[in-house]
Amino acid sequence: MNYQHIFHSGNFADICKHFSLSLLLSFMQKKPQGFCYLDTHAGFGCYDLKSPFAQRSQEYKNGIGRLWSNGRVPELFAEYCAPVMALNPESSLRWYAGSPEWVHYHLRDQDRMILIDSESEAIQSLKTRFVSDQRVIVQQGDGYHGIKSFIAQLQKRSLILIDPPYEQVNEHVKIIDSLRYLSRHCRQAVVAIWYPLKQHRETSRFYHKLKELEVPKILASELCIYPDDNELGLNGSGFIVLNPPWQFAEALTQLLNQLLPYLSDHPKRRCETMWLSE
Numbered sequence: 001m002n003y004q005h006i007f008h009s010g011n012f013a014d015i016c017k018h019f020s021l022s023l024l025l026s027f028m029q030k031k032p033q034g035f036c037y038l039d040t041h042a043g044f045g046c047y048d049l050k051s052p053f054a055q056r057s058q059e060y061k062n063g064i065g066r067l068w069s070n071g072r073v074p075e076l077f078a079e080y081c082a083p084v085m086a087l088n089p090e091s092s093l094r095w096y097a098g099s100p101e102w103v104h105y106h107l108r109d110q111d112r113m114i115l116i117d118s119e120s121e122a123i124q125s126l127k128t129r130f131v132s133d134q135r136v137i138v139q140q141g142d143g144y145h146g147i148k149s150f151i152a153q154l155q156k157r158s159l160i161l162i163d164p165p166y167e168q169v170n171e172h173v174k175i176i177d178s179l180r181y182l183s184r185h186c187r188q189a190v191v192a193i194w195y196p197l198k199q200h201r202e203t204s205r206f207y208h209k210l211k212e213l214e215v216p217k218i219l220a221s222e223l224c225i226y227p228d229d230n231e232l233g234l235n236g237s238g239f240i241v242l243n244p245p246w247q248f249a250e251a252l253t254q255l256l257n258q259l260l261p262y263l264s265d266h267p268k269r270r271c272e273t274m275w276l277s278e
């Protein structure tokens with residue numbers, strides 16, 4: 001296993017994922033009742049964009065780098081970027097927040113957070129960051145197993161993020177198996193899945209499998225900075241939500257349309273939200 005998120009942290013796909021996650025969180029927090037957030041593939045709490053790894057790929061320049069200018073981001077996105085602004089109080093951009101940090105920034109007293117990752121370095125970083133916070137559990141292991149072992153906590157109100165590296169050919173199968181398990185044992189859980197948009201036919205296959213699940217509402221969103229028949233690599237960012245809160249779909253559509261011109265200049269850039277089941 002050699003996936004290291006530092007190469008990709010802060011890129012356009014991270015921005016789409018973290019903005020969509022923040023929006024989802026704000027909808028969950030419209031209700032005063034607490035909820036449990038489970039991050040199955042949490043990664044590090046935050047990433048150093050000045051590290052040799054981030055500097056080698058420079059992917060962040062095509063993401064947060066397009067929004068950030070001298071310690072400011074466009075007014076439209078200021079609220080979304082608050083966790084990154086908090087990490088960089090000076091005007092220069094050095095630190096980028098991982099998904100645990102984006103959620104932790106908004107966590108209320110009544111909310112809980114469970115962070116899982118298989119890599120010991122990521123776990124060490126999460127423990128260091130959140131050790132003094134009683135609301136947070138950090139556990140090393142397999143994220144899909146984590147869903148099962150923490151099912152009792154998830155059965156109340158929950159938001160689950162599944163964000164694997166997609167380096168194994170059976171990743172989609174593991175996701176579908178976990179969603180099937182959740183649809184039986186935790187029907188009301190709000191589940192978000194990030195996925196890469198590379199070739200259209202791969203995405204269609206994944207959508208087909210999602211449609212076979214017995215989940216009443218599944219929303220898919222896509223933001224492509226290049227056309228998705230481009231064979232070069234990552235063309236777009238996908239974000240699926242099972243059981244999205246009321247009116248979340250409209251808000252996400254608006255957000256992605258606002259983001260698109262900032263993240264891509266390509267004439268065939270596009271974004272879309274669609275119901276896979278409704």
Ligand SMILES: C[S@@+](CC[C@H](N)C(=O)[O-])C[C@H]1O[C@@H](n2cnc3c(N)ncnc32)[C@H](O)[C@@H]1O
Pocket residue numbers: 003005017040041042043044097098099100116117118119122141142143144163164165
């Ligand atoms: C895409 S990164 C996560 C990024 C993070 N969610 C964020 O948005 O900042 C994927 C992470 O999954 C971890 N990982 C890989 N296989 C895993 C598994 N089976 N269970 C849990 N974590 C795993 C990797 O160590 C890596 O940190």
